[in-house]
Structures are given as structure tokens and as C-alpha cells.
Amino acid sequence: MDLNFTPAEEAFRAEVRVFLAEKLPPRLAEKVRTGKRLTKADMVDWHAILNARGWLANHWPVEWGGPGWSVVQRYIFDVETALAHAPRIIPFGVSMLGPVLMEYGSEAQKQHWLPRILDGSDWWCQGYSEPGAGSDLAGLKCAAVRDGDDYVVNGQKTWTTLGQYADMIFCLVRTDPKAKKQEGISFLLIDLKSPGVEVRPIILLDGEHEVNEVFFTDVRVPAANLVGEENKGWTYAKYLLTYERTNIAGVGGSMAAFDWLKHIAGAQKKAGRPLSADPYFAARLAKLEIDLENMKTTNLRVLASVAHGGAPGAESSMLKIRGTEIRQEITALTRRALGPYALPFVSEALDDGYNGEPIGPDYAAPVAAEYFNNRKLSIFGGSNEIQREIITKAILRL
Amino acid sequence: MDFTHSDDRQMLADTLGRYLAQKYDFETYKRIAASDVGFSRETWAALAELGIVGALFDEAAGGFGGTGFDIAVVFEALGRALVVEPFLGTLMAGRLIGDRTALIERVIAGTSILAFAHYEPQSRYDLTELATTAVRTDDGWVLNGSKAVVPQLEAADQILVSACTDGGLGKQAGLSLFLVPADAAGVVVRGYPLIDGGRGGELLLDGVTLDPDALVGVESDAYEAIEATIAAGIVALCAEAVGVMEVLRDATLDYLRTRTQFGVPIGKFQALQHRMATVALEIEQARSAVINAAAALAGDRWHRERAVSAAKFTIGRVGTLTAEEAIQMHGGIGMTWELPLSHYAKRLTMIDHQLGDEDHHLERYVLLGAESQAAA
Numbered sequence: 169m170d171l172n173f174t175p176a177e178e179a180f181r182a183e184v185r186v187f188l189a190e191k192l193p194p195r196l197a198e199k200v201r202t203g204k205r206l207t208k209a210d211m212v213d214w215h216a217i218l219n220a221r222g223w224l225a226n227h228w229p230v231e232w233g234g235p236g237w238s239v240v241q242r243y244i245f246d247v248e249t250a251l252a253h254a255p256r257i258i259p260f261g262v263s264m265l266g267p268v269l270m271e272y273g274s275e276a277q278k279q280h281w282l283p284r285i286l287d288g289s290d291w292w293c294q295g296y297s298e299p300g301a302g303s304d305l306a307g308l309k310c311a312a313v314r315d316g317d318d319y320v321v322n323g324q325k326t327w328t329t330l331g332q333y334a335d336m337i338f339c340l341v342r343t344d345p346k347a348k349k350q351e352g353i354s355f356l357l358i359d360l361k362s363p364g365v366e367v368r369p370i371i372l373l374d375g376e377h378e379v380n381e382v383f384f385t386d387v388r389v390p391a392a393n394l395v396g397e398e399n400k401g402w403t404y405a406k407y408l409l410t411y412e413r414t415n416i417a418g419v420g421g422s423m424a425a426f427d428w429l430k431h432i433a434g435a436q437k438k439a440g441r442p443l444s445a446d447p448y449f450a451a452r453l454a455k456l457e458i459d460l461e462n463m464k465t466t467n468l469r470v471l472a473s474v475a476h477g478g479a480p481g482a483e484s485s486m487l488k489i490r491g492t493e494i495r496q497e498i499t500a501l502t503r504r505a506l507g508p509y510a511l512p513f514v515s516e517a518l519d520d521g522y523n524g525e526p527i528g529p530d531y532a533a534p535v536a537a538e539y540f541n542n543r544k545l546s547i548f549g550g551s552n553e554i555q556r557e558i559i560t561k562a563i564l565r566l
Numbered sequence: 567m568d569f570t571h572s573d574d575r576q577m578l579a580d581t582l583g584r585y586l587a588q589k590y591d592f593e594t595y596k597r598i599a600a601s602d603v604g605f606s607r608e609t610w611a612a613l614a615e616l617g618i619v620g621a622l623f624d625e626a627a628g629g630f631g632g633t634g635f636d637i638a639v640v641f642e643a644l645g646r647a648l649v650v651e652p653f654l655g656t657l658m659a660g661r662l663i664g665d666r667t668a669l670i671e672r673v674i675a676g677t678s679i680l681a682f683a684h685y686e687p688q689s690r691y692d693l694t695e696l697a698t699t700a701v702r703t704d705d706g707w708v709l710n711g712s713k714a715v716v717p718q719l720e721a722a723d724q725i726l727v728s729a730c731t732d733g734g735l736g737k738q739a740g741l742s743l744f745l746v747p748a749d750a751a752g753v754v755v756r757g758y759p760l761i762d763g764g765r766g767g768e769l770l771l772d773g774v775t776l777d778p779d780a781l782v783g784v785e786s787d788a789y790e791a792i793e794a795t796i797a798a799g800i801v802a803l804c805a806e807a808v809g810v811m812e813v814l815r816d817a818t819l820d821y822l823r824t825r826t827q828f829g830v831p832i833g834k835f836q837a838l839q840h841r842m843a844t845v846a847l848e849i850e851q852a853r854s855a856v857i858n859a860a861a862a863l864a865g866d867r868w869h870r871e872r873a874v875s876a877a878k879f880t881i882g883r884v885g886t887l888t889a890e891e892a893i894q895m896h897g898g899i900g901m902t903w904e905l906p907l908s909h910y911a912k913r914l915t916m917i918d919h920q921l922g923d924e925d926h927h928l929e930r931y932v933l934l935g936a937e938s939q940a941a942a
Contacts, residue, residue: 169575169635170568171861177567240567450932458855458876458931465854472569486847556843564842566822566833 171465173240181244188252191217201253201428203534205376205518208333212288214255219286225262232270232282239474242415243467250420251427258330261285261292265338268355268408272396281357295325295339295358295382296405303554305340306349306402310384312341312356314391314398319343319356321364321387327548331367331380334360344399355401357393358384372544374537375515409550416484416549417467417491422460425498429453432531433505443505452504456497463490482562485555492545492552503539510536569857571639578621578631579639585616586647592906595648595763599909604757604765605651605721613651614676622657627664628671634860637798638805645809648906648913650764652718654920658682658799659726662743662791663782669724669745681722682799683713683769684792691922693793694738698771700729707781709744709752709774717920719767720757723748727771731786738789743782750774762916763909793871800874800921801863804856804881810914811849811885814892817907818842821896838895845891848884855880872934875927881917882924889914 173181196210218224226242228234237245250256257263266285269278284290301308310323321341331337337358344352360367364387369377396404433444433453443449470483503510509528516522517533526533546552560566571579590609598606613619621636623629631637637657644653659680660673672678689695698711709729719725725746732740746753752774757767783791822833822842832838855877862873889911893900900907918924 169571169857169861171857173567445936447929447932450935451928454928454932454935455879457935458879458928459851461858461876462851462854462880465858466850468567469569469850469854469857472567475567483850486850489847490851553840556840559843559846560839564819564822564833564839564846566819566831566839566842 171468173244177240177244180241181248184245184248185252187221187223188248188254191221192249192252192254193217196255197253199520200255202531203518203538204520206255207520208291211255211258211333212291215258215288218257219288224257224286225266227263228266228270232266232278233286239471243419243471246415247420247423250424253424256421258291260294260329260334260338261290264294264408265292265357268338268395268404271407272355272400272404276392277357277395290336291330291334293328293331293334293337293360293382295328295337297327298324299326303551305405306353308340308342308353310339310341311345312343312354312389314343315388317391318388319391319394321356321358321384321389323384325382325384326370326379328367328380328382329378331360331382332369332377334367336360337382338395340401340405343401347399350402352399353401353405354398355395355404356389357395358387358389362387362389364388372541374541375513376537376541378541417463417487418495419464419467419491422463422491422495422498425495425502426457426460428531429498429502429505432502432529432535435529435531436505436507449501449505452501456494456501459490459494459497463487463494466490482558485550485558485562488549489546489552489555495545496542499535499539499542502535506532506535513537571635575631575635575639578617578636579643581616582613582618582640582643583646585613586643586649590647590649592648592909595650595909599648599650599763600759603721604759604763605718609649610651610679611676614674619653619656619660619676620674622653623660623664623670623674627660628667628674632661634798634801634863637802637863638856638860641802641805642809645806645913646813648763648810648909650718652679652681652721654799654802655679655681655717655719655722657802658795659724661795661798662726663745666745666782678723679718679721681716681719681725682795683716683719683725684728684796685714685716687712687714687768689714691926693796694741694789695736696728696730696741697735698727698729699733699735700731700742700744702731703775705775706778707744707776709746709771709776711771713769713771715766716769717760717766718764719755719769720765725753725769726782727769728788728792729771740786741788741792742785743788743791744776744780745782746771746774746776746780750776760916762912790867793867796921797859797863797870797874800878801856801859803917803920804852804859804874804877807881807885807914807917808849808853808856810910810917811852811888814888814907814910814914815846815849817910818845818892818895821899825897832895841891842895845888848887852880852884868934868938872931875922875931875934878922879924879927879931882927885914885918886924 215224222235225234226237230236269281298308312319312321337360339356339358340353341356342352343354364385366383368381370379372378434442436443438446467487509532512527618640620629621631621640624632659682686696700707700709725748727744727746728741730740731742752772754770755767757765760766823831825832859873859877862870893911899905
């Protein structure tokens with residue numbers, strides 16, 4: 169038993185810190201720290217900075233431009249970048265599509281698409297969910313019919329995160345309507361500039377345009393964009409979901425958000441004392457901090473088992489549930505800490521160049537909206553109820 | 567980072583687990599736990615022979631273990647078998663009398679049993695809310711006071727007692743420790759059975775006169791040592807609780823797979839599946855909390871105390887959840903004396919009543935946090 173990182177891992181942490189001090193633009197860190205709205209350019213800039221160092225696709229093998237890090241190094245990187253308030257890496261190309269192409273794509277697909285993910289030539293989005301296929305994803309209906317050298321795609325995808333910025337979408341499409349539902353699905357790469365594609369915004373409860381609906385009407389997609397074999401898409405989809413899970417607990421993000429919560433609870437006053445000294449609020453904070461400390465160790469236990477050759481299995485579902493519960497509780501307490509100043513909401517205050525006088529404390533503007541936005545955490549990526557189903561079957565074997 | 571045990575420690579855990587599986591089955595537990603003595607001298611001697619007592623102490627104290635993880639593996643195995651023998655008192659008292667070589671040798675050999683009598687009827691879980699006094703005389707010391715709910719008090723031949731020595735009742739400064747022979751004049755023990763098996767006792771010290779060398783450690787300066795030994799006791803209880811929880815989890819899963827109603831195993835019902843998934847997830851959090859506390863036991867005081875309070879809070883919360891859910895999911899049969907399950911549920915629930923409960927340790931965790939801010 170040894171909970172310490174090795175000297176080599178600590179040296180790596182120091183290297184990451186130096187990199188962040190030198191290369192993370194203070195302007196971006198300040199926006200992330202204070203909950204300002206990031207633009208597409210902000211995200212693209214940060215990807216480019218990471219890519220210049222070879223750290224963008226940090227779980228990719230060296231032959232495809234990854235740094236060859238261990239799971240522990242990736243964990244350290246995640247925590248350090250979060251604590252430094254770096255923007256998050258947009259996962260769709262780097263974390264989701266990349267590993268699928270490496271495992272199942274043709275040589276030509278790998279040579280073409282992987283470098284373009286790294287250099288930002290393509291912004292990818294994910295076409296999984298449909299209006300009638302949420303938790304029951306395999307019930308999807310968006311259809312692709314082979315016609316000569318093309319597939320012709322008709323149907324609809326939804327909850328497409330940042331699809332408004334995207335050039336490409338990787339889609340699960342039904343290619344065999346007669347087969348058992350998991351066995352008639354294929355994995356197709358579609359250019360969003362194709363005729364017949366329409367991306368429409370969905371505005372979420374915080375007023376933000378984060379997700380979209382994507383409609384396909386007789387969209388012609390070259391058959392060369394089929395990944396792997398026809399009707400094997402469900403296997404690839406599951407691989408995508410299980411591949412990149414070392415960060416599913418979101419430890420780094422929660423650590424940074426908890427620090428910010430403590431800062432706010434120390435600055436807010438109740439009866440002349442810091443809110444953090446109020447026994448009821450202090451008890452809520454303490455419970456949350458203890459849960460977070462426990463989850464950090466649970467997460468490291470899973471990482472250690474992966475580092476020793478184990479596969480991250482259904483433990484990921486436990487980490488997803490607890491990780492999102494903790495993050496949601498952080499946003500709930502941050503909202504609660506503001507008292508009445510959770511109410512004012514001037515959306516423009518979250519944009520670059522806003523010069524208005526803050527209403528209430530200067531940290532108040534994004535807090536309630538972030539709380540509402542983060543309700544998504546227990547819904548997306550397999551709702552927490554679906555995660556309990558996975559635990560039930562894979563761990564409890566009921 | 568390494569979450570595996572060393573070979574030696576794993577061997578210790580395996581040896582103990584094997585012995586208990588063979589010699590301490592549920593029927594044996596019920597017989598011992600309900601007996602007049604409330605433990606088995608034969609079992610105690612056999613476990614000492616196996617080196618289990620020695621594993622609780624470091625080499626300086628004549629043992630061959632004594633780290634947080636040594637304590638944790640032993641108590642987790644004890645928890646799995648519901649062992650009622652006097653390990654907790656021996657651990658906490660033994661760590662405070664390390665310089666008494668002859669006595670600790672007898673303890674490790676299993677021929678002497680210790681109790682640690684610190685809490686009092688009015689102190690609840692507070693470490694300093696004490697009224698027992700020790701007054702220096704020409705011939706030594708005179709002790710007066712009473713101690714509450716001491717586990718396996720009757721089993722002990724030597725009782726380590728805390729008392730106020732400089733008149734400063736209820737304060738950290740002024741606490742001292744005394745080794746009191748159980749047969750000393752004025753020592754009155756009122757023993758009783760405990761709801762989770764085994765026995766405890768109230769200790770009355772009625773003008774107990776002791777030799778000068780009964781004082782353990784430095785006069786009026788025992789608080790830090792008491793806090794540290796209680797931290798070790800908390801690691802032990804938390805690890806024991808994880809052992810108990812895993813038995814409850816496995817028994818409940820087994821029941822969910824085999825009990826049928828409405829024509830299917832009840833484990834097919836989502837209402838139970840999701841609750842069980844939550845229990846399983848929380849037990850992993852509890853195990854992580856024990857690892858954090860065991861690792862912190864050798865560290866500086868502030869980190870150690872934060873980690874043990876975090877662990878005891880977590881164990882209290884998850885322990886109650888696990889015990890209540892295990893009974894509920896078993897339905898009526900979970901209420902019966904006949905089933906091991908109910909005995910594990912009782913032990914798990916009562917662990918929250920030893921060395922500070924969930925609320926006590928949450929408050930303490932908060933206060934320790936404020937301490938660090940004040941110091942910063």
C-alpha cells in the first residue's frame with residue numbers, strides 16, 4: 169500500500185505545471201475560472217497550444233501522435249490542467265472518434281482523419297441520440313441505405329453538443345431494419361456541409377446554445393466513410409463508450425470547482441461571519457469534501473488496476489455516478505452560497521468585453537446558470553440510472 | 567501508487583481469514599458472543615499464537631506490524647467473522663504502554679488482556695469531558711471516578727485508565743494515564759451483555775490506590791497520545807466495518823438472486839437493483855475512506871485526525887445505509903435472530919456508537935478545517 173506518486177510522476181507533475189505557467193493564456197484561464205462563456209476560437213486556440221506540445225490526444229499511442237503517457241500521467245495532467253483553469257479538451261474527435269478509428273478504421277481512414285483531429289482541420293460532433301432513442305440507444309432509426317458508392321441517409325439526431333461549430337459528425341445509423349436492433353447498426357462519418365444536412369439549435373434552460381438537432385434528408389455519404397463493417401456499428405459504439413473512461417470521475421474539475429466554492433463561501437457573509445463558518449453550511453461543505461476525498465481514492469484504485477493491466481469495466485459506472493453527484497452538489501452549494509444574488513442573470517456579463525458593473529459579488533454572475541447547466545451531468549453519457557443498470561448486470565450480476 | 571498489500575501483510579490476512587473460516591463460524595460466534603464471559607480465552611490464545619496480536623504493534627513495542635494497514639487487514643478479517651474477542655481495547659491500550667516491555671510481551675503472547683477505559687458517562691464521545699481524578703499521595707496515586715461502556719472490560723487483567731491530574735477538569739492539559747490492575751482494591755466492574763454480541767462494562771474507581779509507577783507516560787501530558795491511540799482505534803473499527811459491510815452485501819446479493827416472488831428472483835426488480843447498486847457503490851467509497859485513514863495514521867496530527875474523522879463519518883453514514891438496506895431487502899427473514907445477516911447488521915450499526923458517531927466526526931472534521939485556516 170502506497171498512496172504516493174512516484175518521484176518520476178511528481179517530476180511529470182512539475183513539468184505539466186511549468187507548461188501551464190508558460191503556455192496557458194492568462195486570458196483563457198481567467199475566463200474559465202470566473203465562468204465566462206468560451207468562444208469557438210478559445211477552444212480551438214487551446215487545442216492548438218496542446219497539440220504544439222504533443223499533449224492534445226494524450227491517450228493516443230505514440231505512432232499516431234500521442235505522448236505515450238501512463239494512466240497515472242493522464243490523471244495528473246487532468247488534475248493539473250483543471251486546477252490551472254485550462255479549458256477542457258473537446259472530446260468528440262480526440263477521445264471518442266480517434267480510438268474507434270485506430271481500432272476499427274481502415275488504414276486510409278486513419279491516415280486521413282487522425283492527423284486532422286490533431287491539427288484542428290475537422291471539428292467533430294457525435295450523432296448518437298435521437299428523439300426516440302435516448303437511454304435505449306439501440307432503438308435508433310436514422311437510416312442509411314446503400315446506393316452505388318454512397319449511402320443515402322435520412323433521419324434525425326439530437327443533443328448534438330457543439331454541433332454548430334462542427335465540420336463532421338460520426339453517426340450511428342440503421343443499415344439493416346430487419347435485424348435485431350443491435351445488429352443492424354453501422355458507424356458512418358458524415359460531412360455536415362453535405363446537401364440535405366440541417367443543424368438547428370436547442371436552447372437549454374440556462375439560455376445557452378450548447379446542443380443541437382441535426383436533420384438528414386437524402387444526404388449522400390461516400391461508402392468509404394463507413395467505419396469497419398456494415399452492421400457492426402454497435403460494437404464500435406460500445407468500444408467508444410468504454411475506451412476513454414479514466415477521466416470519467418472528473419476529479420480535476422471537481423477539485424477546482426470545490427476550491428472556488430470554498431472561496432465563495434469564505435467571502436459570503438451570514439450574521440457578520442463568513443458563510444463557511446456557519447455550522448449548517450460548514451457541515452454541507454464538509455460532507456462534500458469527504459465524499460470528494462473518498463472518490464479521489466476510489467478513482468486512483470481504478471487507475472492503479474488499469475495500470476496493472478486491468479480493464480476499466482463497470483467500476484467506471486460507479487465513478488460516473490459518484491463523480492457527477494459530487495459535481496452537481498458543488499454547483500448546488502455554490503448556488504446556495506450566493507443567497508439572493510443567485511437570482512440576477514445578465515447573460516451578456518458572461519461575454520468577452522462586457523464592462524457593466526457586477527450585480528452583487530463579482531463571482532455571482534454565472535453561478536445559478538452553471539447549476540442548471542450541470543443537471544445534464546447525471547443525464548448524459550448514459551444516465552445515472554443506466555449506470556446503475558450496468559452495475560446491476562456487470563458487477564452485482566443480478 | 568500501489569493499492570496492493572505487501573506479501574507479509576497479505577499472508578497475515580490470509581492466515582487470519584483461514585483460521586476464522588475454519589474455527590469461528592456463525593454457530594461458534596453465537597455461542598461465544600452469548601456466553602457468560604462474552605469471549606473465548608481459547609480463541610484469544612490461538613489468535614495470539616498465530617501472531618494476530620503482535621501484528622497490531624510495531625517492533626519498538628515488541629510486535630511486528632502496527633501500521634495503519636496492518637491494523638486494517640486484521641480488523642477487516644475480524645469484521646467478516648464478527649469476532650468479539652478483546653482486540654480493540656488491547657490495540658488502543660497496548661499502543662500506549664509500549665515502554666512496558668514485560669507487559670506488552672505478555673499481551674502479544676495472549677497471556678495478558680488489556681482494556682482502555684477513557685470515555686465517561688457524561689463525556690459522550692468527547693475526549694476531554696472527563697471527571698475522573700488522580701491525586702498524588704506520598705505512596706503513589708489515588709483514583710476516583712467512573713468510566714463508561716468499556717468493551718470487554720471484564721476480560722482485562724490490566725485496565726489503562728485516563729484521569730485528570732492537575733485539577734483541570736475537561737481540558738486537554740492535565741490528562742494522565744494509569745495502569746490499573748483489575749483486581750486492585752476499589753475497582754468495581756459492572757459487566758453486561760452488548761446488543762451486538764460480547765460484553766462491555768462500567769468501571770467504578772472508588773479510592774483506588776496505586777503505586778507511583780502506575781503512571782504511564784508523562785504526568786498531565788497524555789492528551790496527544792490518547793488522541794493518537796483513538797485514531798488507531800478508529801482505523802480498526804472502520805476496517806472492521808468494511809469487513810462487515812462486504813458480508814452484508816454478498817449475503818443480500820445472494821438473497822436477491824435466490825428469493826422468488828411474483829415468479830421471478832426479486833433481484834430482477836429494478837426498485838431493488840438500483841438500491842443495491844447504490845449500496846455497492848457506497849461500500850467502495852467506505853473502503854477508500856479506510857485506505858485514506860490507514861495511510862494517514864503515521865502522518866502529522868492534523869492530516870491524521872482529518873482523515874480518521876472523514877473515515878468514521880463515512881463509515882457511520884454508509885454503515886447505517888448498508889445495515890438498513892440489507893434488512894429491508896431481506897424482508898421478514900432479515901428480522902430474524904436465526905440469520906447471520908441480522909447479527910452483522912447490528913454490529914455494523916453499533917460501530918457508529920463507538921469512538922464517535924457520524925455527527926460527532928463531521929463536526930470534528932469541520933473544526934479541524936477551521937483550525938488549519940486559523941493557523942494559515
